[in-house]
Amino acid sequence: MELVNQGYQIQGLSVLALAEQFGTPLYVYDSSVIQRQYERMQKAFSSTRVKINYACKALSNPAVLQFFRKLGAGLDTVSIQEVRLGLMSGFLAEEIVYTPNCVSFEEVIEAVELGVHVNIDNLSILEQFGHAYGSRVPVCIRLNPHIMAGGNSKISVGHIDSKFGISIYQMPHLLRIVEAHSIHVEGLHMHTGSDILDTDVFLQGAEILFEAAVSFPHLQFLDFGSGFKVPYKPGDIETDLHELGSKLSDRFNAFCQSYGKPLTLMFEPGKYLVSEAGIFLARVNVLKQTTAALFAGVETGLNHLIRPMFYDAYHHIVNVSRPEAQPRIYTVVGYICETDTFGWNRKISEIAEGDLLAFYNAGAYCYTMASNYNARLRPPEVLVIDGQAHLIRERESFEDLIKGVKWLQM
């Protein structure tokens, strides 16, 4: 979204007009930002064989998945339903990696039957896998390198208490299982968490993965997960992809030399690819001056955008209706009967009731975390491609809300 002649636009389309056309609250995604981010990553790793698998839990609308397929991305999935969405959106099974956590073995069997790459993160599942398939079905193994990554413990998954991955200290046991069942290990994987700023964390993790990789002679790829940081606040710094790309590619290429064959370097970013592509639009229902603060109460809440309340995430807020007005200090709150504050003490151009606010970074983990709490309906989603706005999901209706309800006969 950019400010052009005192009006906010996306690919030349007026944001106010989009809100009029599709109604509010509304999610809008800018495909050119998705493409820019994808190409940035490709470019950063252009000196090695890189494959980018979009982690679709960030934003799983099938039209967005179709767009990624067209860009040439693969797909990273965490549930059998995401696998299905990927297949329906045109991805080939071999382009999909399935990285579940604490799912039943029945779900793993389903994934094998659909033909996708399975990434196993538990010795018990690995044993069952070996027992069921022996060397017939190749498998990827998710290791936990135990490096502390990310500033926020709620989104850091590589630490010692984490439930994710097979601990690097369990390598001897892991190797015994692999050997006993002649398991064909085609990939090693690590994913240390989200919001990683320090490229050294990646490089540290990479060394651990290289060390482990020597024990597996049939590898095709090494998957370094994700966790790239994107700017949320104006002036925020992001992961230096250029630096990471050149350092990691060099080490990766050197490793492939010593390993004896070229492997594919994989990443599975979610947030990096879609966070900045999305804005969430909602109107101000009421202004409320209390003794403590000036509240702007919007027509949405934690049911549509939960990150501020769930992770203390900062989402920048602007007044689309009056970008040039004198800024005042507002606390922006939702309409849910629950404390749902989007932002305390935000400097926003003077708001009148009915004004349209835009929340930035609404591409990743926003719509996909939306719910029907307070029996509210989920908003529609619009994807802008080549200057054209496409409605890619309708606003929910009351009928959607009661679908599947079995009324008591009384």
Ligand SMILES: *Cc1c(COP(=O)(O)O)cnc(C)c1O
């Ligand atoms: C969530 C997740 C990702 C994506 O993380 P981002 O921080 O959105 O880039 C990648 N891989 C796995 C296994 C995940 O669970």
